[in-house]
Amino acid sequence: MQSLTNRAKQVERKPMTLWEKMYLLSITKGMSITFGHIFKKKPTINYPEKERPFSPVFRGLHVLNRDEEGRERCTACGLCALACPAEAITMEAAERLPGEENLYKEEKYAARYEINMLRCIFCGFCEDACPKDAIYLSETFAPSNYSREKFIYGKNELLIPDPKTDPEAYAKAKGNK
Ligand code: SF4
Numbered sequence: 671m672q673s674l675t676n677r678a679k680q681v682e683r684k685p686m687t688l689w690e691k692m693y694l695l696s697i698t699k700g701m702s703i704t705f706g707h708i709f710k711k712k713p714t715i716n717y718p719e720k721e722r723p724f725s726p727v728f729r730g731l732h733v734l735n736r737d738e739e740g741r742e743r744c745t746a747c748g749l750c751a752l753a754c755p756a757e758a759i760t761m762e763a764a765e766r767l768p769g770e771e772n773l774y775k776e777e778k779y780a781a782r783y784e785i786n787m788l789r790c791i792f793c794g795f796c797e798d799a800c801p802k803d804a805i806y807l808s809e810t811f812a813p814s815n816y817s818r819e820k821f822i823y824g825k826n827e828l829l830i831p832d833p834k835t836d837p838e839a840y841a842k843a844k845g846n847k
């Protein structure tokens with residue numbers, strides 16, 4: 671049959687010699703590659719004991735932010751949900767009652783705020799859309815789980831610790847943001 675490119679080669683199938691049948695040369699070659707790699711720096715790390723440093727632009731798990739006085743910043747305006755291309759954010763707004771000024775910064779707040787982490791594509795649009803600096807994507811990620819429901823994060827999981835009552839946990843959650 672005529673070849674289209676003229677690059678086809680006729681392969682010769684010679685019977686193997688006794689030396690080739692012993693595979694000694696091939697085994698030696700293979701082992702030399704293995705030993706060569708033993709002394710090289712390993713590209714893998716022992717996660718979770720060791721963690722690889724993230725890029726400064728890494729977008730991880732969401733955090734609902736508080737102000738310096740520990741009040742929730744979110745005013746349940748819904749802009750983050752509107753900007754979300756994956757429709758991963760759900761919320762219910764409520765009005766701040768007299769005496770709750772120390773809890774919520776604005777007159778309206780999110781009584782329920784949920785993000786479905788299985789839908790989220792960590793694009794960061796919610797952070798960009800927020801006019802209140804109330805949500806940001808941190809430098810960590812959602813831990814694995816066995817149930818789909820556990821990936822729906824509510825305020826319990828998302829809200830940053832109160833800087834007044836737990837400044838250490840607040841600083842840790844805040845990271846470089
Ligand atoms: S990071 Fe993107 S996909 Fe995830 S909740 Fe925010 S806007 Fe939606």
Ligand code: SF4
Binds near residue numbers: 747751802
């Ligand atoms: S997180 Fe920001 S954008 Fe989303 S509802 Fe709250 S204030 Fe609005």
